[in-house]
Amino acid sequence: MTTQLAWKNLWRNPTRSLVFLAAALIGFAMALFALNVMKSIAEQRLNDAVNTQTSHLQIHREGFMADKDIALTIDNADALTSRIQAVSGVSAVAKRISSNAVVATPENSIACELKGVNPVEERTVTVLADFLTEGEFLNDEQKTPVLVSKRTADKLKLRLRSKLIATVKDVRGEIVGASFRVVGIFATPNSVFDDNTVIARMNDMQTLTSVSAPHEIAIKLTNPSDLPRTQATIAEMLKSKVGSDGEIASWKALLPELFAFDGFINMIGVLFTIVIIIGLGFSILNIMNMIVQERTREIGMLRAIGQSKASVFWMLVQEAFLLMALGAASGIALGCLLVEVVSKTGISISGGLTTLGIRPVIYPALNPAFVVMISILAAALTLVIAMLPALRALRMNPTTALRE
Amino acid sequence: MIPYFTRDIVSHFFHYHSNYDMPVIQLKNLSKTYTSDAIEVHAVRNVTLNFGEGEFTAIAGASGSGKTTLLNMIGGIDTPSTGEVWVGPKNIGAMNDKERTAFRRDTIGFVFQSYNLLPVLTAAENVGFIMELQKRPKRETEERSFELLSAIGLSDKLNVRPNKLSGGQQQRVAVARALAHRPKFVIADEPTANLDSASAAGLLDMMQMLNRTEGITFIFSTHDQRVIDRAQRVITFGDGQVQNDEQHDETRNLPQ
Ligand SMILES: Nc1ncnc2c1ncn2[C@@H]1O[C@H](COP(=O)(O)OP(=O)(O)OP(=O)(O)O)[C@@H](O)[C@H]1O
Numbered sequence: 001m002t003t004q005l006a007w008k009n010l011w012r013n014p015t016r017s018l019v020f021l022a023a024a025l026i027g028f029a030m031a032l033f034a035l036n037v038m039k040s041i042a043e044q045r046l047n048d049a050v051n052t053q054t055s056h057l058q059i060h061r062e063g064f065m066a067d068k069d070i071a072l073t074i075d076n077a078d079a080l081t082s083r084i085q086a087v088s089g090v091s092a093v094a095k096r097i098s099s100n101a102v103v104a105t106p107e108n109s110i111a112c113e114l115k116g117v118n119p120v121e122e123r124t125v126t127v128l129a130d131f132l133t134e135g136e137f138l139n140d141e142q143k144t145p146v147l148v149s150k151r152t153a154d155k156l157k158l159r160l161r162s163k164l165i166a167t168v169k170d171v172r173g174e175i176v177g178a179s180f181r182v183v184g185i186f187a188t189p190n191s192v193f194d195d196n197t198v199i200a201r202m203n204d205m206q207t208l209t210s211v212s213a214p215h216e217i218a219i220k221l222t223n224p225s226d227l228p229r230t231q232a233t234i235a236e237m238l239k240s241k242v243g244s245d246g247e248i249a250s251w252k253a254l255l256p257e258l259f260a261f262d263g264f265i266n267m268i269g270v271l272f273t274i275v276i277i278i279g280l281g282f283s284i285l286n287i288m289n290m291i292v293q294e295r296t297r298e299i300g301m302l303r304a305i306g307q308s309k310a311s312v313f314w315m316l317v318q319e320a321f322l323l324m325a326l327g328a329a330s331g332i333a334l335g336c337l338l339v340e341v342v343s344k345t346g347i348s349i350s351g352g353l354t355t356l357g358i359r360p361v362i363y364p365a366l367n368p369a370f371v372v373m374i375s376i377l378a379a380a381l382t383l384v385i386a387m388l389p390a391l392r393a394l395r396m397n398p399t400t401a402l403r404e
Numbered sequence: 405m406i407p408y409f410t411r412d413i414v415s416h417f418f419h420y421h422s423n424y425d426m427p428v429i430q431l432k433n434l435s436k437t438y439t440s441d442a443i444e445v446h447a448v449r450n451v452t453l454n455f456g457e458g459e460f461t462a463i464a465g466a467s468g469s470g471k472t473t474l475l476n477m478i479g480g481i482d483t484p485s486t487g488e489v490w491v492g493p494k495n496i497g498a499m500n501d502k503e504r505t506a507f508r509r510d511t512i513g514f515v516f517q518s519y520n521l522l523p524v525l526t527a528a529e530n531v532g533f534i535m536e537l538q539k540r541p542k543r544e545t546e547e548r549s550f551e552l553l554s555a556i557g558l559s560d561k562l563n564v565r566p567n568k569l570s571g572g573q574q575q576r577v578a579v580a581r582a583l584a585h586r587p588k589f590v591i592a593d594e595p596t597a598n599l600d601s602a603s604a605a606g607l608l609d610m611m612q613m614l615n616r617t618e619g620i621t622f623i624f625s626t627h628d629q630r631v632i633d634r635a636q637r638v639i640t641f642g643d644g645q646v647q648n649d650e651q652h653d654e655t656r657n658l659p660q
């Protein structure tokens with residue numbers, strides 16, 4: 001009965017309710033849209049970095065990450081690799097040789113990380129091959145091939161089949177150099193990676209540096225959410241293996257700035273949502289204050305003829321709740337629709353954001369957790385906000401109210 | 405004219421109101437003092453009164469004489485400063501807020517000067533409102549609403565909202581609402597003050613009719629002489645005290 005009455009009372013001032021509903025429609029839709037887009041940007045940036053660069057987990061010799069000492073190789077890498085391959089949740093494993101290098105052409109030179117990869121293995125772990133804009137991926141037929149990024153190619157004035165000289169320190173600490181030929185040019189959304197990475201074949205790197213064992217084992221998981229469990233399993237395996245001092249790290253440790261960015265960009269979405277919902281909360285508070293003011297006499301009458309305090313209180317709270325629920329439901333519906341449409345058409349991100357590794361076009365996916373979060377937030381806030389005016393209405397003596 | 409205290413004693417001991425044996429309402433040394441801005445206003449002073457079952461009583465008096473204050477205390481929506489209000493065997497002053505609310509709902513019907521119907525409900529829903537509060541069966545509520553609205557000549561306005569009714573019609577609906585749940589008595593504070601004389605007379609006819617057919621006790625305040633003339637008992641109030649309490653001739657109650 002109080003629910004029906006609350007519903008009817010809601011439409012006593014249709015303009016006021018409709019104005020609020022319009023604001024809530026836009027507010028909730030925007031909030032849901034922003035949350036999903038922000039989340040998708042962070043996820044996409046992360047996926048790109050994980051897929052092209054780090055993969056989910058990496059194993060190195062202890063201390064290698066600090067200054068990439070070329071002598072710190074992983075012993076028994078082949079045996080270790082096959083054991084890791086057998087861990088459940090592991091989808092693919094790839095070994096890499098890695099060295100700081102200077103890459104030069106007659107035009108220019110850059111400092112970068114020169115990676116030696118096994119072409120077949122590498123393709124199972126990273127999706128770099130998908131980002132080739134020119135040429136082809138590494139294979140065994142080519143002669144001393146390398147892949148460079150579009151950005152590096154521009155800086156060094158390189159084209160396909162151009163030659164470059166790579167200089168590294170070998171295993172004895174001597175400076176050695178070799179010439180490579182560009183077979184492919186890639187452009188990933190991850191500009192940090194693009195600026196710093198040149199990729200060669202593992203056997204050519206072995207020849208150049210006289211290092212035979214790899215520095216890095218990259219591990220790709222079937223399901224990223226298995227990461228902590230799989231990481232623990234492999235860490236245990238590394239510890240129990242006598243004489244090995246390999247250490248395992250996840251992308252979170254390998255790409256700390258990316259991990260932070262992920263949190264930051266999600267927080268922007270959440271803050272935006274909180275601001276919108278608090279704004280709507282204030283409108284509700286305002287409306288409730290007006291309602292209590294306008295209906296002082298009526299509330300006094302209801303109390304006089306025998307409606308209990310609890311019942312009047314509940315009736316008023318429900319009115320606020322219905323208003324917010326109606327706004328939230330329509331806004332969330334619109335937000336879902338927007339995300340659904342944009343997930344097909346894509347949304348272009350303009351400005352300099354691509355230098356942060358954000359793709360120029362984002363295809364956001366709808367995350368149901370946000371719908372739940374927004375609903376709970378709105379419901380809780382409304383209950384709290386509606387209570388104040390409702391309690392104020394009840395504190396009034398019915399005789400005073402009736403004399404108004 | 406018999407002084408009120410004499411009358412009270414007479415009625416009490418000699419059953420002056422022959423057809424009303426037990427008083428439904430007893431006011432014992434009732435007073436109400438308001439204090440605003442350090443000034444004390446004695447709205448009701450030491451009033452002792454009885455109301456018998458089925459009475460049709462007008463409380464007359466000038467503006468500010470304390471009529472509303474008295475009715476509010478009888479109806480349990482205001483608390484006396486001193487004194488007691490007994491309704492049947494119950495002392496309203498001894499009740500807590502929850503009990504008093506339930507008491508008002510079940511025992512009393514209220515009619516207000518400015519109708520105070522719920523604007524979002526139809527006439528029939530307004531009449532059934534208190535029965536709804538009592539959680540009576542829907543069917544019973546609807547039948548009772550229809551019965552009462554028919555009895556007061558508004559059977560064609562069942563599904564009409566108050567803003568589509570005249571003042572007189574709204575006040576009839578308000579009286580029907582006050583009666584629907586068959587309370588022991590109805591308290592009406594200046595029920596005709598906002599009505600033209602024809603509507604006021606119509607409302608009085610209706611109240612008398614319901615007083616007879618439903619046997620419900622009516623206590624209403626007024627300062628309209630035409631309304632006072634229709635009452636069976638008239639208590640004249642002045643300066644927060646009963647100045648006169650007289651019984652009128654039965655025949656004067658008949659619709660004119
Ligand atoms: N809440 C209050 N605070 C202070 N004084 C009050 C309050 N309510 C009533 N009074 C005073 O008590 C006295 C009696 O008021 P009451 O409303 O009972 O008179 P009334 O006979 O109903 O008058 P009217 O015919 O104008 O309705 C008045 O002097 C009034 O100003």
Ligand SMILES: [Mg+2]
Nearest residue numbers: 471472473593
């Ligand atoms: Mg009054």
